Amino acid sequence: MPYEPLPDLATLSLAEIAALNDARKLPPVAQWNPQTSGDSLMTIRADGRWFHDGGEIRRPAMIRAFAGLLRREGDGRYWLVTPVEKQSIKVEDAAFIATDVAAQDGALAFKLNTDEIIVAGPDHPLVARGTAELPAIYLAVRNGCEARINRSTWLQLVELADADLTAASQGVRFALVPA
Incomplete structure (x- = not known):
């Protein structure tokens, strides 16, 4: 069965993302x-x-x-x-790379370099590491593995963030710079 690439992340609703993940x-x-x-x-x-x-x-x-x-x-x-x-x-760093993000229905959905979509939230938290000058943001994926948010996706995420550089997804707030 041939692989069907994911549609553009920004065009998917949270329900469609859930259906893709369930499939x-x-x-x-x-x-x-x-x-x-x-x-x-x-x-x-x-x-x-x-x-x-x-x-x-x-x-x-x-x-x-x-x-x-x-x-x-x-x-x-x-x-x-x-x-x-x-x-x-x-x-060497993280098992996956987050290459895109979209805000959908109160949630942040991330596309990974493996063509998976992970929705940040209680089960998939965002963690800020590094320094305030050079932050490194990671997303919990599964089985202890994480995705590092790449630079362009981090910039997208900052645009979606509040003035205090926190972002919310599924009712959870995440800092985008380390404390």
């Missing part, structure tokens, strides 16, 4: 605890590009498939997890 059946990696482990020889670079054994993975479908298997454990290590095995994966 994407992600594996239950949080429930899997395989005993066998190894090294995937994979790296997700800080700019969001994926590499295997030094060569860049250029097929978006492969990246989307691997992204659905990602989990970050309490010790900070990242894994690609299946029911029978988990393989370590190096992540």
Whole structure:
């Protein structure tokens, strides 16, 4: 079945976003605890590009498939997890990059570099790190993984923010600069 790219984020309602997210059946990696482990020889670079054994993975479908298997454990290590095995994966900064944002129905919806949409809120908080001069904003995605908000998306987010540089989504307020 061929992959259908997402429509423009700004054209989607919150209900349409929810329907798209429900239609994407992600594996239950949080429930899997395989005993066998190894090294995937994979790296997700800080700019969001994926590499295997030094060569860049250029097929978006492969990246989307691997992204659905990602989990970050309490010790900070990242894994690609299946029911029978988990393989370590190096992540230089964040597992995902948020490349667009739209305000819809009292919520902030973010498009990721993996063609997923995550709505910020209680289950997907925004966290400001770095300094006031050089903030780094992250969005909780799933299974302990985060998306770093890229510069252009951060600028979009600032335009949507209040004068005190906070933004609200699903009834929760988030600071856009670290305290």
